[in-house]
Amino acid sequence: MSRTFNVINPATGARVGAAPDASADDARAAIERSVAAFPLWKAKTAFERGDLLRRWRDRILQNEDALARLMTAEMGKPITESRGEVKYAAGFVDWYAEEGKRAYGDLIPTHAAGKRLLATRQPVGPVYAVTPWNFPSAMVTRKVAPALAAGCSVVLKPAEQSPLTAIRLAELWVEAGGPAEVFQVVTTSDPVAVSEPFFADARVRKLTFTGSTEVGKLLYAQAARTVKRVSLELGGHAPFLIFEDADIAHAVTQVMATKFRNAGQTCVCANRIYVHASIREAVVVQLAEAVRALRVGDPLDEATQIGPLVDRAGLDKVTAHVADAIAKGARAVVGGQAGQGLYFEPTLLVDVAAGMRILEEETFGPVAPIVSFTSEAEVIAAANDTPYGLAAYLWTRDLGRAFRVSEALDYGIVGVNDGLPATPHAPFGGVKASGVGREGGRWGLDEYLDVKYVSIALPA
Ligand code: SIN
16 A cells, blocks of 8 residues: 555644555455454454453553654644553553453253253454544554454554554554454545445444544444444533532542543543532632643643644634634633634633533533533433433532432433543443443443354253
8 A cells, every 4th residue: 555644743733644545445455354364363262362462451551652652743632641541541451351251151041951051152253443533542442452352353444633553553463463464454534435345344243433423323324234233432412510519629620630631522521510509609710720720732741731622623613612602691711712723722611501502512622611500400401401421420429419310310421529430441331322332341342242042952
């Protein structure tokens, strides 16, 4: 493959490097290799696969700094967060190296004396994985590690903005002794053309995708053509509920952690912050101070907390959400403007109300909108009044309320006094328009396994 496309640093506009620009024919060739590799990989024991995964984890951790710098250059994440992400990415590999050994089956109590009934679990087959730019390493290992542990071969197509990290991860897999055909990366500037052969080919048995709900719906429909297994981790619009009995200082630190991580470019970012009217003033004062103190700058600088947005489309969306809110009566207590290049000022909005875009759509930027409420029923209804259902957060010291509200929230993930609930061994995923299936923990392995029922009639 001789064609390439450029990867641009969003902080500087400089070229970071070039990635191979695959065509539909390249995709077909990758599928052939993946299909041929699958039975050989499936035939290995979970212990053999686990050994290779552990070696891959080691190579990832040995390359932590280089991978972190590459990610920061590709998509602008502050370097300290990139280092954290490499550890997070290695954590998925670590977990699945072991969890693959626990793909247990069942011996089902029989209904007939001469029969034995088994339910076993087998790898689904070759997988097509499509990953986003906002976590260029962790979203790769969150999919590839369980797929490989289960015995599937994988072809991965990373986002155009951050292909180099994915390429490096596949190189590290090979350096660790992993077969190259078992985990391949196809990079392209034309994802529609390159994805088509995967959807057309019935031998590709599974689609796993993380990205926007809009694109996820299109891929879901395409996967139906050959009735593939599907996992979709799509958009979020997370509500963050702060009740009147909350530890305000702790809630504020956690709003900062979940809202401003990766400049607000995560699917689980607090997108709407509902504060009980009786504590609204105190929360706004403390949040304003914290938002003002955020250090915006060169993401390679160790002190930087907020880098650029990934691209012009991302910046335009954030700018439009803030402009719409202000035009409809909201007020920027801090920030509110686009900065140089692809930067947007960390922003705190108050007097945010129903009818503003920011309360209806995922913003994916460093903007914290505050809405006040007066009753539990009112705030639960507002939190659930969205097509999305990925993550929600609630802050209270009342145990009864913690259970009541977390059960009432229509979300796949709920953080109770916890702004950063995601971890490799817990289930991650949403309901409604936020997706299908779960990643992480034993649930993540199930997504790559089919149940096979075997009924054995014993000779008389
Ligand atoms: C995401 O935003 O897609 C992933 C966030 C996480 O794993 O914490």
